[in-house]
Amino acid sequence: MTDAVEPPRARRPNTRLEEVARAAGVSKSTVSRVINGEPYVSSRAREAVHQAIVELGYSPNQAARTLAGSRANCIALVVSEQGSRVLNDPFFAGVLRGVHAELAGKRVQLVLMMSKEGDEQDLVNYLCGGHVDGVLVVSLHGQDPLPRTLADAGLPTVVCGRPLGAGGVPYVDSDNFNGAMEAARYLISRGHRKIATIAGPRDMAVGMDRLSGWKRALSQARLPEDLVAYGDYTPESGAAAMDELLTREPELDAVFVGADIMAMGALQSLHAHGKRVPQDVAVVGFDDLMIASTAVPPLTTIRQDVEQLGRTMTWRLMAELAGEENLPPFLLLPTSLVHRASA
């Protein structure tokens, strides 16, 4: 019994364009025109084709379209990170919502991809292999080579958040610098003079930009800029940083925390040290997550519009795909101060 057990490849019961053409009594070209919504088709032909498509249950072979037409009508949203982690991230959820919204009504599919560890090359191959027309990259860690790699391969790419290592790749980001500066200025305007900050990791642009904004505001007001501690976007790290700051300067009267999630920890720490917020220490966060409004006390924070971030990235990418020229190399979205009880 030498019955070779081969995987039965080539399932091909699918109707092809040619059969539709035959059924409709027109040529392949005309069917193609109808499918792609081109002009110069008589309504008689158009209707015959539509009917044939329905009758035969035809759906065009995407691979063939992509190959012949050299565009895929498909863009990828790549999360350069262990995928499942990101799913509980409200930031990513917001961006995705924005991308989705911007794509509504356009005949462009969105595929979401995550790098599997050790699989980066496969990812790059897939993306560069003409399967997608362009890529949106959400890179959560700092120096990610992926945007550079994609851009070098000639694939239109837009990054979410200023990339550290990928100079020249177009990106969209919130105006973290000015947002942070506004936060610090607000604290200054309320009479605070010993103002600390809790910044994000040094290898992420978002952390550095917010720190720079804070510094600029303080230096312009001729206030000391040395009360800086670092966290890593967890409540625990925020609490630890706050502990450290209170040890270094027990008399501090305000703190700008570069992320709401860290501000939660800072609030805990302040409470543990018997400091009242905002009477003893004023706190301003950044992001305006859901938790900011439910915190005790409700958190004054800098709002960034993540959904708009997703929309803008998508717009920028689609514009490039449409051949528009002189597009801005990067875009910064405005932030706004949301006044609540903590400062």
Next chain:
Amino acid sequence: MTDAVEPPRARRPNTRLEEVARAAGVSKSTVSRVINGEPYVSSRAREAVHQAIVELGYSPNQAARTLAGSRANCIALVVSEQGSRVLNDPFFAGVLRGVHAELAGKRVQLVLMMSKEGDEQDLVNYLCGGHVDGVLVVSLHGQDPLPRTLADAGLPTVVCGRPLGAGGVPYVDSDNFNGAMEAARYLISRGHRKIATIAGPRDMAVGMDRLSGWKRALSQARLPEDLVAYGDYTPESGAAAMDELLTREPELDAVFVGADIMAMGALQSLHAHGKRVPQDVAVVGFDDLMIASTAVPPLTTIRQDVEQLGRTMTWRLMAELAGEENLPPFLLLPTSLVHRASA
């Protein structure tokens, strides 16, 4: 000035297989063999090809491979639901984690797709158009026509959770019936006699299966099965359902809640009514989410392994793609009772 401003299509700086062949001094066929890891290639040729690939920065055109080879090395995970909602769902995150894990090391890409409203046809076209080899469907609402449509189109499909409207489409699910039965039996074994349940919506299989399991256990113990209220997988609905049950039967001494998320609401309601858990009313949940262990009191619940769900779906799909026969039409994964303080 009739300078037609056409989108510059056909970006084609990409190296092609033929150029690699020329650079390596071999034929197209040999390059193809190397890329696909086939045997019968001399190590000399293999190395020359590998080097040429690196030097030229070649990545194969996926569309062409798919078209010529009639397989895409790519499967889709389709969420048949407004996408962004699902991102905060721990159930979905777990499934995705499982799918990812099962795919590790395989040269198969995963694309995640969500239906945009009014766009279902485009989705179906994309999926049926040969861009993917198979589909995993996570359908959150009950009667979803998508699995049927895909299966009818001849596309290997596996559904997550027993589909209501798609008889015959392979699915993987937790054994909700037996899990619920175990929960109810546990309550019975602890001496409870007035046992209520809060069930999920009637149009979702998961809700019905858990309700059936509860009913079976009660009927076998000759206990009344009329204390049923319904919720919709929100804490609020759980609280409302608990209120209703307490009004109908103030003396009830136990409740099986068909989802931890609703159990959170039920606990609130019981607390508001002055009932102590578990002394006055015992509570058993289902799912074993993170919140179950942090609830007050910690929730006794039926654990389902969502990550295993994702892995099993993927295994089932890949097996079908590999041409295996006599695969089971559906698979039920065992659940287990996690004993904590609430019952």
Next chain:
DNA sequence: CCAAAACCTGGGAGCGCTCCCAGACGTTCA
């Protein structure tokens, strides 16, 4: 020592589309 088997290679058809081209019609307007 020669047939059979295993190994390695190149040629080329063809996957199902898109898009260019050529041509067959009207219609319009000097």
Next chain:
DNA sequence: TGAACGTCTGGGAGCGCTCCCAGGTTTTGG
């Protein structure tokens, strides 16, 4: 009247691969 144009149509090359086939070279074994 006929050039110029807009409208509609079909033919066919070719996108970049895979995979079948045919043929050459080496190893095996009786």
